[in-house]
Amino acid sequence: MTLLSSIHPVERFLLTDAVRSVAWSATDRLIALGADGRARIDSANELTAPIGPDPIGCCWVTVDRVAVVDGALGVMVAGGGSVDVVPIDGALGVSPLAVVPDEVDGEGGDGVTRQRYCAAFGRDGLTVIHPDQDGRRPPTTIDTGPIRLARHAGGAIWLTGGADGLSVVDVSLACVDQRVELPGVVSLAVAQRVGRVIAADSRGVIHMLELSDLADGYGVDGYPDAVRLVDIAPDGGLFAACTDDEVTWWTVSDAGEVADQPQCSVGHDAPITACAIGSRGFLATGDHQGVVRLWSSRLRDLPVGVLQLDGEITVLSWSATGDRLAVGSTAGEVVVAELEAGEMV
Amino acid sequence: MVVPVTVIASTRPAERLLRHVDRDRVTVVGRRSTAHHPDARHVVASGRFVVSEPEVYFRSPGCPCCAVREDLVDALVRATRRAELPERIVVFVDLDDEDLLIAISTILSSFEIIRRCALDHVVLDVDAVELSTRVAIGLPVVDDRLLSAISVADRIVIDQQEQVTDDARGAVSAALLSRSGFGSIVGSGTPVVGGAASTEAWHGAPDARSIVGDHDQPSTIVLRVDEPLDPDAIDEWLDALVTGHASRLLRIQAALSVAGHEDRTCCYGVRSFATSHSEIEHVDRRSTESVVVICGIGLDADELWTSFRATVAT
Numbered sequence A: 001m002t003l004l005s006s007i008h009p010v011e012r013f014l015l016t017d018a019v020r021s022v023a024w025s026a027t028d029r030l031i032a033l034g035a036d037g038r039a040r041i042d043s044a045n046e047l048t049a050p051i052g053p054d055p056i057g058c059c060w061v062t063v064d065r066v067a068v069v070d071g072a073l074g075v076m077v078a079g080g081g082s083v084d085v086v087p088i089d090g091a092l093g094v095s096p097l098a099v100v101p102d103e104v105d106g107e108g109g110d111g112v113t114r115q116r117y118c119a120a121f122g123r124d125g126l127t128v129i130h131p132d133q134d135g136r137r138p139p140t141t142i143d144t145g146p147i148r149l150a151r152h153a154g155g156a157i158w159l160t161g162g163a164d165g166l167s168v169v170d171v172s173l174a175c176v177d178q179r180v181e182l183p184g185v186v187s188l189a190v191a192q193r194v195g196r197v198i199a200a201d202s203r204g205v206i207h208m209l210e211l212s213d214l215a216d217g218y219g220v221d222g223y224p225d226a227v228r229l230v231d232i233a234p235d236g237g238l239f240a241a242c243t244d245d246e247v248t249w250w251t252v253s254d255a256g257e258v259a260d261q262p263q264c265s266v267g268h269d270a271p272i273t274a275c276a277i278g279s280r281g282f283l284a285t286g287d288h289q290g291v292v293r294l295w296s297s298r299l300r301d302l303p304v305g306v307l308q309l310d311g312e313i314t315v316l317s318w319s320a321t322g323d324r325l326a327v328g329s330t331a332g333e334v335v336v337a338e339l340e341a342g343e344m345v
Numbered sequence B: 001m002v003v004p005v006t007v008i009a010s011t012r013p014a015e016r017l018l019r020h021v022d023r024d025r026v027t028v029v030g031r032r033s034t035a036h037h038p039d040a041r042h043v044v045a046s047g048r049f050v051v052s053e054p055e056v057y058f059r060s061p062g063c064p065c066c067a068v069r070e071d072l073v074d075a076l077v078r079a080t081r082r083a084e085l086p087e088r089i090v091v092f093v094d095l096d097d098e099d100l101l102i103a104i105s106t107i108l109s110s111f112e113i114i115r116r117c118a119l120d121h122v123v124l125d126v127d128a129v130e131l132s133t134r135v136a137i138g139l140p141v142v143d144d145r146l147l148s149a150i151s152v153a154d155r156i157v158i159d160q161q162e163q164v165t166d167d168a169r170g171a172v173s174a175a176l177l178s179r180s181g182f183g184s185i186v187g188s189g190t191p192v193v194g195g196a197a198s199t200e201a202w203h204g205a206p207d208a209r210s211i212v213g214d215h216d217q218p219s220t221i222v223l224r225v226d227e228p229l230d231p232d233a234i235d236e237w238l239d240a241l242v243t244g245h246a247s248r249l250l251r252i253q254a255a256l257s258v259a260g261h262e263d264r265t266c267c268y269g270v271r272s273f274a275t276s277h278s279e280i281e282h283v284d285r286r287s288t289e290s291v292v293v294i295c296g297i298g299l300d301a302d303e304l305w306t307s308f309r310a311t312v313a314t
Helices: B014-020 B038-045 B070-080 B100-109 B128-136 B144-152 B166-177 B231-248 B301-309
Strands: A006-014 A019-024 A030-034 A039-041 A055-060 A066-070 A074-079 A082-086 A091-096 A118-122 A125-129 A140-142 A149-154 A157-162 A165-170 A175-181 A185-191 A196-201 A206-210 A213-220 A229-232 A238-243 A246-251 A263-266 A272-277 A282-287 A291-296 A305-308 A313-318 A324-329 A333-340 B003-010 B026-030 B049-051 B056-058 B067-069 B088-094 B117-127 B155-159 B184-187 B218-225 B249-256 B265-270 B273-278 B290-297
Touching: A006 A305, A019 A313, A019 A324, A019 A333, A030 A055, A030 A324, A039 A066, A055 A091, A066 A091, A066 A118, A074 A091, A074 A118, A074 A125, A091 A149, A118 A149, A149 A185, A157 A185, A157 A196, A165 A185, A165 A196, A175 A213, A185 A229, A196 A229, A229 A272, A238 A272, A238 A282, A246 A272, A246 A282, A272 A313, A282 A313, A282 A324, A291 A313, A305 A333, B003 B014, B003 B070, B003 B100, B014 B038, B014 B088, B014 B117, B026 B038, B026 B070, B038 B049, B049 B070, B067 B070, B067 B100, B070 B088, B070 B100, B088 B100, B100 B117, B100 B144, B100 B265, B100 B273, B117 B128, B117 B144, B128 B155, B128 B166, B144 B218, B144 B249, B155 B166, B166 B184, B218 B301, B231 B249, B231 B290, B231 B301
Parallel strands: A019 A055, B003 B088, B003 B117, B026 B049, B026 B088, B117 B155, B155 B184
Antiparallel strands: A006 A333, A019 A030, A030 A039, A055 A066, A066 A074, A074 A082, A091 A118, A118 A125, A125 A140, A149 A157, A157 A165, A165 A175, A185 A196, A196 A206, A206 A213, A229 A238, A238 A246, A246 A263, A272 A282, A282 A291, A291 A305, A313 A324, A324 A333, B056 B067, B218 B290, B249 B265, B249 B290, B265 B273
């Protein structure tokens, strides 16, 4: 058996502070945001001016506009020569709506899907921002209670996590559709295509739930502490959890059945600080010493690729196609690597 | 590198605490409202203010022993994920609506935090005018908001001392010290953050004194023996102490000389969380004396002394 998958750096550049967040647009544009608030977009030679004093995260909201969430200021939507500030108290994150059916924003009807809004989340709940409405449509906040995590689950549905557990939020109706009580959600991932949810709680239990029936889930326990790094493949066929230096992943059948035995590997020599599964099924993990390893679910004990950066790995983000991986570190280094997936021979 | 953390607790508006943070490489963790105050402008503009709105997660519903300040985990990770690490991090705790012990136990126990930061000391900031006014109108100097903070603080800063009479200042100081087993009082002009102010107060043998509180008030009990302790017996004793008192245990700190170990073992914690390491990791001090300081509510000093004495190796 030979696996010829490999990963090659194709671009490397430096920010002026640690990399806080990286985000791909639907058209493969990249923004890298530094801890000093300066960002680099695509291959521009210059960084932006500081967007905020306490940047937390960023995302693309239209093909040419980005949103940056800042602890002190709220959400800034920038691009096209303007910056709009949405002052949200206690904002913690911002996520794009990758694909929006027209009925959500009430326009069109031509069957074309577009990016139309982003959702910021934090102490006040989920705030829907319409960045391309030129102020005609003010942000609306859905009172979900305080939330620390939010993931888009497809269509108008969002999953949110907080101290009281999980909530399913319907943005089109501006209401909480369902709640699942858990003792504090510390990490959350959603496979949009199949409506599968991975949520880790503060007791160290990882829950796999189906959006169609949140009451009936699968639990993985035995972790002594909360698992802060989880992810699931976009097709829902693989999910992974990282604690300390160990990577563990589980395969899931089309019927939603989790394999009896997890694939487990002592993956790193230092604590793992980031993980992400791309749409081609590869898992990337990064650690405190700047090592990035690429794992195939078909090969349990050996990474199929390794990258080395300076500083702790802070972010890992796959492009929508799963062909490119953006990596950031505390030294401000950003590496874009291309995946070449091999075949079983 | 592990960044030292100073926790400054107060019932006063947090912007009044910014005067403690005048060094360039100190990062502040505080609320958004504080970040927007004009006095915070220089800290925020230099990217050294991390906003953190308190959010408590419970592993068991409502149990303070199992509580974690999830926002603090995120904030301290964010503060230390920088190209240039801060020299120190200062965490502001508003005693009006935050639980100081949950903040401390989060810093001591979170795996994400302890590989990046270490609790250095806890400062309580009080206002001489406010407290002396309480004395003047016949109220107790220390109210419920301050009680646990006074009990666990390493330093107590009395601000605006120049605004009150010597007698009032003396009365306030005496009232605070009568409740504080660990703390020393420092004047408002004394720097409490950074440089020479670094104390590693939660490591090593505690410099503490016994305080006897009423039945529902915190007491501080200091136990000392100068004979080696039996390793199994002292382990059992500590387990029983922590599990038996749980949420009533406000702070424990010890340096234990255990038979068969060259260096003393340091233990420290709050409520039902305690951790330990070799004293040599922090302090190059050779002593054969074992010191345990326990601060809590409803402690039986005689029973604790008898059971602790029984752990001496025979």
